[in-house]
Amino acid sequence: xxxxxxxxxxxxxxxxxxxxxxxxxxxxxxxxxxxxxxxxxxxxxxxxxxxxxxxxxxxxxxxxxxxxxxxxxxxxxxxxxxxxxxxxxxxxxxxxxxxxxxxxxxxxxxxxxxxxxxxxxxxxxxxxxxxxxxxxxxxxxxxxxxxxxxxxxxxxxxxxxxxxxxxxxxxxxxxxxxxxxxxxxxxxxxxxxxxxxx
Numbered sequence: 001x002x003x004x005x006x007x008x009x010x011x012x013x014x015x016x017x018x019x020x021x022x023x024x025x026x027x028x029x030x031x032x033x034x035x036x037x038x039x040x041x042x043x044x045x046x047x048x049x050x051x052x053x054x055x056x057x058x059x060x061x062x063x064x065x066x067x068x069x070x071x072x073x074x075x076x077x078x079x080x081x082x083x084x085x086x087x088x089x090x091x092x093x094x095x096x097x098x099x100x101x102x103x104x105x106x107x108x109x110x111x112x113x114x115x116x117x118x119x120x121x122x123x124x125x126x127x128x129x130x131x132x133x134x135x136x137x138x139x140x141x142x143x144x145x146x147x148x149x150x151x152x153x154x155x156x157x158x159x160x161x162x163x164x165x166x167x168x169x170x171x172x173x174x175x176x177x178x179x180x181x182x183x184x185x186x187x188x189x190x191x192x193x194x195x196x197x198x
Contacts, residue, residue, distance in 0.1 A: 038083070045080040045081065046078065046080040047081060047197050048078065048079050048196040048197065049079075049194070049195055050077055050192055050193060050195065051192050051193060052169065053072070053073070053190060053192060054072070054073055054188060054189050054191055054192075055072065056070065056071050056072070056095050056186055056187065057069055057188075058070075058098045058186055059184060059186070059187060060098075060184050067099055068098065068099040069098050069099075070098075071096030072096050073094060073188045073190065074094050074190070075093040075190060075192075076091060076092050077089055077091030077092070078090060079115065084119055085117065085118075085119075086115065086116045087114075087115045087116075088115065089115055091110070092108070092110055092111075093109055093110075093111060093188070094108045095175070095188070100139075103139055104139075104140045105137055105138065105139045106138055106140075107135055107136060107138070108136060109136065110133065110134050111132065112131050112132060112133075113129040113130060113153060113155075114130055115127050115129050121161065122164060123161025123162075123163070123166075124161045125157075125158075126157070126158050126159075127157050127158075128154070128156055128157075129154060129155045129156070129157060130154045132150055132151065133150070133151055133176070133177070134148070135149065135175070135177045136148040137180070139179075139180050145180050146180075147180050149178035151175060151176030151178060151183055152176045154173070155171060155172050156171070156172050156173075157169060157172070158170045159194065164196075164198055165196050165197070165198060166194070166195055166196075168194075169191070169193070171189070171191075171192075172187075173190075174186070174187050174188075175187075
């Protein structure tokens with residue numbers, strides 16, 4: 001099955017997104033007084049929450065006559081920033097339910113990712129994400145069972161500010177999820193709202 005995300009294209013774009021902040025940091029001259037390094041246990045680190053909804057696709061071949069590897073997905077998250085370039089985000093994601101012929105498979109997980117991006121305008125940013133996800137999958141049908149475990153997660157995001165606090169956010173992500181019989185990629189494309197505490 002053709003995947004929602006090309007591995008090569010996403011890897012190349014993610015590399016550019018992660019490399020851009022270093023170049024920006026070297027060339028930027030307008031740095032605010034609050035741009036110093038902050039740690040998660042320090043006041044002022046944790047600063048945004050959000051929720052997103054969209055499409056998911058399981059990147060797997062259909063071994064029976066009829067399969068449906070696309071569904072709706074949603075995610076809630078919160079995060080903080082080490083400085084105005086890099087941060088961290090933790091979230092809960094529901095991948096949806098996939099029909100693999102003999103039965104259905106649904107999954108969900110908790111993910112943690114480092115974020116590096118380029119802020120511009122007011123409350124706008126483009127960023128890359130790299131981290132891990134702990135997922136649980138349940139198979140309903142013949143030979144069904146449950147699996148859980150860690151996998152990689154990475155993606156790209158765009159934040160469009162509506163006000164100094166509110167923004168629309170679009171995310172394109174790939175999660176490596178453990179299913180019965182092995183790990184498979186689940187791709188998601190979501191749009192949602194984010195609130196930043198200021």
